[in-house]
Amino acid sequence: MPLIDRRQFLASGLAAVAVWPLIGNVRAQQFDSDPFTLGVASGSPTAESVVLWTRLVFPAEAAINMADPFAPAPAPEYGPLDVAWEIAEDDAFTRSVQSGMAPAVPDFAHSVHVEVKGLQPERWYFYRFRCGNAESPVGRTRTAPAAEALPDRFNFAFASCQQYEQGYYSAYRDMAARDLDLVVHLGDYIYEKTYGANLVRRHGTGVPSLLYEYRDRYALYKSDPDLKAAHAAFPWLFVWDDHEVINNYAKDHSPDAPRPDVFLRQRAAAYQAWYEHMPVPPRAAPEFSSLAIYGLHGFGRLVDIALLDTRQYRSPMLTTHASLDTDERTFLGLDQERWLDGALKASSAKWTIIGQQTLLSERDTAAGPDTAYNLDGWDGYRSARARLLDSVAEAGTANPLIIGGDLHAFYAADVKRDFMEEEATTFATEFVSGSITSDGPSDESIATALAENPHLKYANGRDHGYALMHLTDKEARTEFVTVSDRKDPQATAKVEQSFVVLDGLPGVNRV
Ligand SMILES: [Fe+2]
CATH class of the missing domain: 3.60.21.70 (Alkaline phosphatase D (PhoD))
Structure with missing residues (x-):
């Protein structure tokens, strides 16, 4: 089952995979189910930085052994993964600002924490992640006002x-x-x-x-x-x-x-x-x-x-x-x-x-x-x-x-x-x-x-x-x-x- 529905893809007018910048080697993972079901999040905003988050989850990890609930957790199905991230000024990602690769490792439950620096103060940004054939939902975030700025409202x-x-x-x-x-x-x-x-x-x-x-x-x-x-x-x-x-x-x-x-x-x-x-x-x-x-x-x-x-x-x-x-x-x-x-x-x-x-x-x-x-x-x-x-x-x-x-x-x-x-x-x-x-x-x-x-x-x-x-x-x-x-x-x-x-x-x- 393809993770990106082709009709949706064309209807949205976004050739999502095609517009991803060419960055590093995202390992050619083929996921059978969407690993981005926990969504995306951002936090710790400053005037020039924000932290982007996601976590990849796989069905085998979520399964609890009901026959023996004290059995150790099943071994993760996936080892370290490379996850591509991108942050842009618009939700269509036509004005990309930065992109890069972040590790998602089993030791941290395949969570991804990216601290993006060099952003503009008091600005909305949009971000997303990709790994193999899977793409995350798009998140929106905002940087803090500059230290010397007095915003009208917060x-x-x-x-x-x-x-x-x-x-x-x-x-x-x-x-x-x-x-x-x-x-x-x-x-x-x-x-x-x-x-x-x-x-x-x-x-x-x-x-x-x-x-x-x-x-x-x-x-x-x-x-x-x-x-x-x-x-x-x-x-x-x-x-x-x-x-x-x-x-x-x-x-x-x-x-x-x-x-x-x-x-x-x-x-x-x-x-x-x-x-x-x-x-x-x-x-x-x-x-x-x-x-x-x-x-x-x-x-x-x-x-x-x-x-x-x-x-x-x-x-x-x-x-x-x-x-x-x-x-x-x-x-x-x-x-x-x-x-x-x-x-x-x-x-x-x-x-x-x-x-x-x-x-x-x-x-x-x-x-x-x-x-x-x-x-x-x-x-x-x-x-x-x-x-x-x-x-x-x-x-x-x-x-x-x-x-x-x-x-x-x-x-x-x-x-x-x-x-x-x-x-x-x-x-x-x-x-x-x-x-x-x-x-x-x-x-x-x-x-x-x-x-x-x-x-x-x-x-x-x-x-x-x-x-x-x-x-x-x-x-x-x-x-x-x-x-x-x-x-x-x-x-x-x-x-x-x-x-x-x-x-x-x-x-x-x-x-
Ligand atoms: Fe409480």
Whole structure:
């Protein structure tokens, strides 16, 4: 079966194979099935570079031996492959800009990471891959504004928590059709296990702990057409949360895997699979005992986005509310804290966005005079939160905006230096996206959160979707986009609630 349908080929008016530039020796592979079913993606945009991604998959690799699920993964059918890539100014590839060859090797699950440099700032580009008789879909990406440029506007989406079994990715179908410069994913891109009831589709495999099992899980999630469309439409940035490895892990410790040496092997496998499936800059060596993913991403003088990793370096979770949080405890690790402090001091953008996994603001979850807190979040690491807020204050950050996910509920909050002090000045503004699909909290718990925490100005755990942020010189407008029904593959989406933060005036304003 030819992979490029001849009629389609002629109808499109594109002699696709013929216009590929003559580059190197793409091995004459004849694939029996399309190896590009996971689509294409791009990420880590700068003013002059972007990372292009794809992964070739073959049916034999995806097959799980049901008779013996503990049997080692079947040997890859293919050894190293050469993959041709091309980036152009137009989707017909008549104005080709660069092309080249990239290796796709079994050690990295035949993933391809190409960091294309020498591009123009603030420009749309189109890209594609080819290997043998197979050609990838076309992706679109965009470079960042130049460091000294002040763009009129910058629009991005942020999202988190996309449990595959609990819903369809209609939110991503809606996102893909919008006019965005960037998507930021704040974690829980995959889930390691089945949660909840009324599932609409199944993982079909058990809880991963080995490399090939994590690879299979990513391949399943990335086979979703709506998610593929959102990846093919914009460049993305990523940070992970816990479910990319295992629920509620902290550094080298997991509640479900008590031995750190055993758990760290599992964590390395999960980190490697994450790398293999994300459009992040290429790595030379398959060594994943640690993986630094935090960083600052600049978009001209308008916006800097600092993305944090609150999982890999954190102190162990407190086991009771009675145990004392001490200054020695850390949520980011001391290296990342120092790095963030320096990055904030060096930032002079109009808007400084701190992207982290969860809700930074305090949240008392107990109704009435009692107090209770989520010890897996910043409320279990108060001294670390105070240090982060000190860094923001000392840096003189002009307009700090915090974005997060994790809680499966939308929140908007006035961030205070001391949340117990109702009259304290609002110091930054926080927006947390609800989940793409993952089960939300009860109405009662949302009502309690609003009643107990006056700095929480909005909370919605019933809806699912994502958030948009539109930045200009004057204001940051946030929109919470919700889907009509996450269980309906044809669900529609709408802006449920909008907020504005004015330049120089931190705080949530509903509009
Ligand atoms: Fe989640």
